[in-house]
Amino acid sequence: MRSHYCGDVNKSHLGQEVTLVGWVNRSRDLGGVVFLDLRDREGLVQVVYDPDLKDVFDIASTLRSEFCVQVKGVVSARPESQVNSNMKTGEIEILGKQLTIINASAPLPLSMDNYQNNSEEQRLKYRYLDLRRPEMAERLIFRAKVTSSVRRFLDSNGFLDIETPILTKATPEGARDYLVPSRTYKGQFFALPQSPQLFKQLLMMSGFDRYYQIVKCFRDEDLRADRQPEFTQIDIETSFMSSEQVMEKTEQMMRGLFQDLLNVDLGDFPRMSYAEAMKRYGSDKPDLRNPLELVDIADLVNNVEFAVFNGPANDVEGRVAALRIPTGASLSRKQIDDYTKYAGIYGAKGLAWMKINDLAAGIEGIQSPVLKFLTEAIVNDIISRTGAQTADIILFGADKATVVEEAMGALRLKAGEDFKLLEGEWRPLWVVDFPMFEQINGGFHAVHHPFTAPRGISAEQLAADPAVAISDAYDMVLNGCELGGGSVRIHNAEMQSTVFGILGIEAEEANEKFGFLLEALRYGTPPHAGLAFGLDRIIMLMTGASSIRDVMAFPKTTTAACPLTNAPGFANPVQLAELGIAVVEKVKTEE
Structure with missing residues (x-):
């Protein structure tokens, strides 16, 4: 039905007759001449119909967006004043000679341009239309x-x-x-x-x-x-x-x-080691385009009369970290409060801060709600360690190390975006x-998965001290x-059984779930x-x-549903009976 894709026609085809199929992207009647933008997966091409071919012109005049049509015509160079450098086919147009409506389109349930304001629910419900948009x-x-x-x-x-x-x-x-x-x-x-x-x-x-x-x-x-x-x-x-x-x-x-x-x-x-990534960036997947880094200051504040700082500073599981934001002293109190709320999403109970309004003025040039708890020497040490300059702000996180890393790591990313600090396009x-394991509620859990090997130790060494295994x-x-x-x-089976034991998977359970794997590991793996x-x-x-x-062509919503097919749905009772399954209805709670 076609000789070329719409987006592939160019000046090398001048004078040739081509047959194209696709969808009407836009149709407009300008002074008795119909201009048709025809679209397929490879792009757009302009087709021109004039009144000399009355039957064809009359059909062209009836077209609306998303009609599926076949076009036959001759490739012609556009007048120089009409060349569109933003289109792959912007140097040519098709002088339409024939036009066939393959299938008309009902009025569209969503906008088809790239600036559309369709809700995601609409886009997924009518995904077959959404995917026609060039961007998609x-x-x-x-x-x-x-x-x-x-x-x-x-x-x-x-x-x-x-x-x-x-x-x-x-x-x-x-x-x-x-x-x-x-x-x-x-x-x-x-x-x-x-x-x-x-x-x-x-x-x-x-x-x-x-x-x-x-x-x-x-x-x-x-x-x-x-x-x-x-x-x-x-x-x-x-x-x-x-x-x-x-x-x-x-x-x-x-x-x-x-x-x-x-x-x-x-x-x-x-x-970069995991430990270094967490120490410097508060994340095991750091964005290196962002130059901001977390700086430990626990040793500087472990003796201050401020429990928010000295508590975590003297806790083996605690951490006190500072984040310097260049030019951040411009943040208003409301903006700082917004940052505090943002950190709270990640478990932080609060957010201390220090503005460096005038470094040359010494302690008089510093503004901070925690300044009264800090000596001038400590303030100077914090400024020196973070590299803060006039007009910067320093944000502080103090809590369990996991909370500090998650909250301050997230703030680092947000500040990098807000202050346009990202450097380079790809890093x-x-x-x-x-670490092999993380401890949650007193038990060990695999950081990656339970089939990952430890580095450089035996099964006996792993069992003796799993918390330090890498x-x-x-x-x-x-x-x-x-x-x-x-x-x-x-x-090997011995190491795998040892890992299962550390994870609390007893021998009977391991054999039930992974007996085939443990057996296979015995035969020259x-x-x-x-x-x-x-x-x-x-x-x-x-x-x-x-x-x-x-x-993705046909994704689910954030609630794992498919608006296009209305999945998931209820199963046929006959099928459920064959499967031996009974569905328990959700109990409605009284208000």
Whole structure:
């Protein structure tokens, strides 16, 4: 039905007859001549109809936005005064000779321009219309180019694309599983995979040295802008490769991706330990475009008569940190109060501050509600350590270290945006040397997942002091966003059983849930390591979208619903009976 895509017609086709199909983006009648902007996935082209061809002109006069039509005409150069440099096809137009309405369109339920004010609910309900907008179409086309580039790289480096099961068994990945009832085994359930973790390890045990898969994963968790109940991973696993080699290979892949598709050289990927990242930035995925850093001052305030400071300063689990914001003394009291409320979202009980109004004036040039608790020597030491200058403000966080890091890390990002401090467009890094475990409510939990190997210690040493163990894990971070995470995996049964024991998974439970893995580890398992990238997140960053929902064809809402299909829905009672499932209605509480 077509000879060319609309966006592909150019001056090389002058004088040629072309056949185009697509949607009416806009139609306008200017003094008896109808101008039609025809759109398909590759772009727009202008079609002109004049009254000389009365039958065709009459049809053109009836067109409205989103009519699906076929156009036949001759490519002609636009008059020089009408060349549109903002359009790929802006140097030419089509002199329309024939016009067929393939399918008319009813009045549209949403605006179709890129400045539309449609609600997200509307956009998802009429997603097939929303995806026609050039902005959205370009993102999905870009996504296809990314996956194609990734496949080419991995294929050319000896990786095999191998599919793993979607119906599997629940695994402890840190979120709730989506369960699928079995009709054959009533009362029993499959789980949709949160990742192909165990299967890709089993593939390494099977001798398939290098595996990859662009795979759907499912997590029933609270959603945010960069979370969805179903998402896509670039999943990679290797045998006989160290963590350094895996990082080198995947870094090479990411460099090539940005170079090929954005003409961007990502530059160096520095390495930073988890401990350093938390100390300097309050985050394990620091945005290095932001020059602000947290500075510890506990040793300066441990003896002051101010419990808010001296309490955390003398607590082994506490931290007192300062954040200097250049030119921040311009903040009004209301703006400081807003920053205080913002820090409160992350658990901070308050926010102390100090304005450096005039550094040369000494203590007289300092303004702070906590100044009365600090000696001039302490103030000078704080100013010296933070590097504060006239017109700066210093914000203080004092609490448990975890609270300080989360709250002050978030304030660092907000201040960087508010004061336009970001430097450079792309700043990647590797965060390494994560702790194996974190302690929550007296118990140990895996920081990555329970199949991650510790670095440089035996199972006996790990069991003796798990709190200090460092994992052989690594995260790739770009502009404060974790692109992917990976690790060297445990490849012997003794170490795996030890980790399960530390996590409180007793032998009987471990055998029930992971007996197949522990058994497989007994038969000559090779050392192996891998990494999984979040494809949706990568596309979001590369296209500048604000949410991964804008780079997915049919995403869910923030409540994990699909307005387009009205999913989820209630199951047929007959199906439920076959599955042996009874639905318990939610009890309504009286007001």
